[in-house]
Amino acid sequence: MEQVYDLYKKLEEKNVLLSFKGMVTSELLTTILAIMESKMEHLDENPKVKKKVFNILVECLQNLYHHIDQDDIVHVRNEERSALLMIAKGPINYEITTGNYMKSEDVQDLESKINLVNGMDKDELKAYYKQVLSEGKMSAKGTAGLGMIDIARKSGQPLEYEFNPVNDRTTFFSLGVKIAE
Amino acid sequence: MENLKLDGSAKTPTVNFDGSNGVLELKGRSIPENSIEFYKPLNDWIDKYATDPKPQTIVDVKLEYFNTSSSKCILDLFKQLEKLNSGNTEVKVNWYFEEDDEDMEEAGEDYQAIIDLPFNMIEVEEI
Numbered sequence: 398m399e400q401v402y403d404l405y406k407k408l409e410e411k412n413v414l415l416s417f418k419g420m421v422t423s424e425l426l427t428t429i430l431a432i433m434e435s436k437m438e439h440l441d442e443n444p445k446v447k448k449k450v451f452n453i454l455v456e457c458l459q460n461l462y463h464h465i466d467q468d469d470i471v472h473v474r475n476e477e478r479s480a481l482l483m484i485a486k487g488p489i490n491y492e493i494t495t496g497n498y499m500k501s502e503d504v505q506d507l508e509s510k511i512n513l514v515n516g517m518d519k520d521e522l523k524a525y526y527k528q529v530l531s532e533g534k535m536s537a538k539g540t541a542g543l544g545m546i547d548i549a550r551k552s553g554q555p556l557e558y559e560f561n562p563v564n565d566r567t568t569f570f571s572l573g574v575k576i577a578e
Numbered sequence: 579m580e581n582l583k584l585d586g587s588a589k590t591p592t593v594n595f596d597g598s599n600g601v602l603e604l605k606g607r608s609i610p611e612n613s614i615e616f617y618k619p620l621n622d623w624i625d626k627y628a629t630d631p632k633p634q635t636i637v638d639v640k641l642e643y644f645n646t647s648s649s650k651c652i653l654d655l656f657k658q659l660e661k662l663n664s665g666n667t668e669v670k671v672n673w674y675f676e677e678d679d680e681d682m683e684e685a686g687e688d689y690q691a692i693i694d695l696p697f698n699m700i701e702v703e704e705i
Contacts, residue, residue, distance in 0.1 A: 423611055427588050430609075445678050448643070452681065455609050455645050462611055523684070531692045535650050539612030543646035551681055 408483075416483045421461045429458065433484060440486070446578050450491050453551050453574055454484070456544045457495050460572075463540050464497055491576040501568045504560050511556055514549040522550040552576050579630070582623040590616055591641065595623050600632030600667065605640040605705070608648040617651035624658050631667035635659070640674040641682065642705050649685070656693045663695055672698045676705055 408416060414436055417429065433454060437447045461480045481496035499507070517525060526546045533542050549556055557573035579597040586592035591606040602624075610616050627635075637659060644652065656671070663669040671693075673686035683699065690697040 426611070431588065444676070445680075448679060448681065452643060452645075455643070459611055459645060459647065523688070527688050527691060530649060530653060530688065533650070535614065535647075539610075539614050539647045541646050541650040543649060547646050547649075 411483070411485050412487050413483050413485045416481075418481045419479050421458070421480050423462065426458045426462060429482070430454065443578070446491070446576070449551055449576050450484075450493075453548050453576060454493055456548050457493050457572070457574065458482070459540075460544050461495055461497055463538055464499060489578060491578065493574045493576070494571065496569060496571045498563065498567050499570045501562060501564075501566055504568050504570075507570070508558075508560065510545055511558055514545055515555045517549070519550070519553070522546060526550060548574055579626055582619065584619075593620060595620070595627070597627055597632075600635045601638065602635065603638040603640065604652075605638075607642050608644040608652070610645075610647065613645070613647040613651040617648075617655065620655060621658060624655070624662070628658075628662050628665070631662060631665070633667060635662065635667045635669045637669065637671045638674070639671065639686075640705050642676070644685070653689065653692065656689060656695065660693055660695055670696050670698065672700055674700045674702055674705055677701055677703055 415429065415432060417425075419425075430451070434447075434451065437450065442450075461482065464480075478498075480498075481494075483492075483494040485492045485494070514522065514525070526543060529543055529546060530541070535541050545556070552574050554575045554577065557575075559571045561569040561571070563569055581597055582593055582595035584590070584593040586606040589607065589610045591604050591608045594601075594603040594605070596602070608616075639652075659669050659671075671689075673689070675682035675686060683701075686697060686699055690699075
């Protein structure tokens with residue numbers, strides 16, 4: 398049972414406000430957003446910061462949700478449908494961390510997308526967002542390809558990420574977003 | 579024509595499209611996972627309204643939050659109204675944002691840059 402205390406201490410060290418590991422459903426997103434709103438209310442958080450954290454959290458959660466909501470879900474093992482979410486409030490930053498399995502064949506596309514937005518300044522991100530918004534097409538599941546651009550634009554800091562190959566087919570993707578207070 | 583009235587929820591805005599005075603209001607938060615489903619009836623209503631619009635159409639956008647899925651649907655809504663504007667109604671957009679909410683103010687400016695409609699940016703204390 399001592400692992401329980403170890404896990405607790407690790408979360409405490411990282412100032413984790415909320416963490417979740419499991420299947421991501423629409424109802425879960427609603428609940429997590431409501432919990433975070435009331436937590437920030439309770440912390441008497443600055444309205445500007447509250448809005449930024451909420452907005453970025455919505456996009457991060459919906460990335461997880463849409464990733465899992467795939468047509469080929471039947472071929473995916475149960476544990477690969479689950480995802481990780483952590484929200485921490487450090488001394489200078491809020492930090493949202495997500496982790497999920499993805500198809501290894503999609504890694505290159507995602508990595509170049511993140512590198513592209515990480516290399517842009519505020520004005521470039523604004524222009525790129527407008528370009529994708531006005532030219533881009535919407536997918537059937539309602540994604541507009543704007544999530545990462547919006548997260549980078551609102552956080553104002555480079556996105557941190559890592560890809561851990563699990564096997565030939567599957568890779569674990571971790572994303573870290575910092576939101577300055 | 580019948581008005582379109584929808585109550586807001588945790589993830590969808592309050593909708594009040596009034597055909598009798600030409601005031602179309604969207605208020606609250608728009609963060610559904612898939613916005614297409616939610617916005618379809620709004621597009622359909624505007625199509626119907628377009629057949630016999632009021633001389634002036636006012637669009638009041640009072641959003642506290644919207645996600646990127648909604649941003650595309652909101653753009654499509656504006657595009658629909660842009661077409662309407664060249665017909666027999668004059669369309670004006672009032673874009674509301676809360677004090678210090680630079681992100682929402684910028685979002686309004688983004689639409690203003692893409693869409694050929696007069697935008698009125700209105701700063702309020704609380705939406």
